[in-house]
Amino acid sequence: MNRPSAPALAGAATPIVLADPARAPLNVLVVGVGGQGVIMVSKLIAVLAQKQGYEVKQSEVHGMAKRGGAVFSHVRFGQRVWSPTIPKGEVDVLVALEWAEGLRWLGYLKPDTGIFICDTKRIVPPFSCRDRRPGAAMRYVRETQAEVIAHVAEGFAIDATRMAEQLGNDRVANVVLLGALSVALQFPLAEWERVVADFVPKKTVAVNLEAFRQGRQWIERAREGLPHTEAVEARAPTAEADYRVRLEITPAWCKSCDICVKLCPEHCLRLNGERIVELAVPDKCTGCRLCEWLCPDFAIRVHLDRGSGVSAR
Numbered sequence: 120m121n122r123p124s125a126p127a128l129a130g131a132a133t134p135i136v137l138a139d140p141a142r143a144p145l146n147v148l149v150v151g152v153g154g155q156g157v158i159m160v161s162k163l164i165a166v167l168a169q170k171q172g173y174e175v176k177q178s179e180v181h182g183m184a185k186r187g188g189a190v191f192s193h194v195r196f197g198q199r200v201w202s203p204t205i206p207k208g209e210v211d212v213l214v215a216l217e218w219a220e221g222l223r224w225l226g227y228l229k230p231d232t233g234i235f236i237c238d239t240k241r242i243v244p245p246f247s248c249r250d251r252r253p254g255a256a257m258r259y260v261r262e263t264q265a266e267v268i269a270h271v272a273e274g275f276a277i278d279a280t281r282m283a284e285q286l287g288n289d290r291v292a293n294v295v296l297l298g299a300l301s302v303a304l305q306f307p308l309a310e311w312e313r314v315v316a317d318f319v320p321k322k323t324v325a326v327n328l329e330a331f332r333q334g335r336q337w338i339e340r341a342r343e344g345l346p347h348t349e350a351v352e353a354r355a356p357t358a359e360a361d362y363r364v365r366l367e368i369t370p371a372w373c374k375s376c377d378i379c380v381k382l383c384p385e386h387c388l389r390l391n392g393e394r395i396v397e398l399a400v401p402d403k404c405t406g407c408r409l410c411e412w413l414c415p416d417f418a419i420r421v422h423l424d425r426g427s428g429v430s431a432r
């Protein structure tokens with residue numbers, strides 16, 4: 120990073136207009152961790168570009184995706200595309216579903232015209248910290264959002280996960296980011312919405328389209344300098360804080376994979392007689408959130424409420 124810092128969490132002096140993909144391939148890199156929907160985002164972009172008549176090449180890596188590992192996917196489209204991978208420094212738009220993963224790939228952005236769109240969600244890699252109680256010191260990137268945004272040609276730190284939660288479905292955070300991306304990629308809006316509706320489960324079409332519209336509107340407003348919700352810098356509660364851990368388990372989403380049971384550092388989860396996860400030893404639960412982050416099916420949410428004690432519902 121060698122550009123001067125500026126206190127902005129979104130935008131650039133002049134919004135960047137990407138080159139016409141008919142002249143040179145356009146490169147989009149989508150990154151995140153397992154379970155966030157990185158591959159869905161990249162496939163949707165690929166299908167959309169194909170529908171516009173472009174040649175598309177896509178490649179993806181999702182090794183340890185189910186255990187919170189890194190996932191990334193390259194999408195290239197244009198009149199003619201020779202290679203499925205994007206060289207370093209050639210990414211037109213970097214879409215990151217997790218903050219640290221976004222930072223990890225910043226070197227791939229075009230220095231002068233690359234656009235960075237990043238969810239501020241933080242997922243601390245499993246086992247990167249020994250003490251996982253809320254407030255304990257965590258090994259995680261220290262750069263502030265403003266410092267990061269100041270070092271890219273145009274960047275947006277968007278709290279997509281919180282926006283999705285406010286819509287009642289945190290699984291649509293990736294579609295909030297697609298809405299944001301739609302402002303940068305010049306495909307017709309109706310085509311975006313048609314492809315989003317085709318990609319998502321039928322019963323979630325309405326919430327996904329709303330997520331898409333909110334993400335799109337967020338970037339439009341940020342680019343115009345209009346008021347928009349700015350992402351709050353993530354802060355853990357202090358170690359001394361009197362908090363109450365509450366596990367919210369959605370039995371219908373639990374696929375009995377056993378990952379959370381095996382990897383809970385305190386060994387306080389188990390599968391019940393119906394092979395659905397439950398909190399067996401509430402007193403030992405520290406609220407570390409590993410189970411929430413590792414569950415590939417979003418079946419566990421960990422809430423840290425003010426008060427004392429631990430409970431599951």
Ligand code: SF4
Pocket residue numbers: 372373374375376377378379380396413414415416417418419
């Ligand atoms: S809650 Fe999630 S991680 Fe745990 S067993 Fe169910 S599906 Fe697997």
Ligand code: SF4
Pocket residue numbers: 382383384385386387388403404405406407408409410411421
């Ligand atoms: S149940 Fe979840 S939040 Fe509680 S200690 Fe285990 S992994 Fe951490």
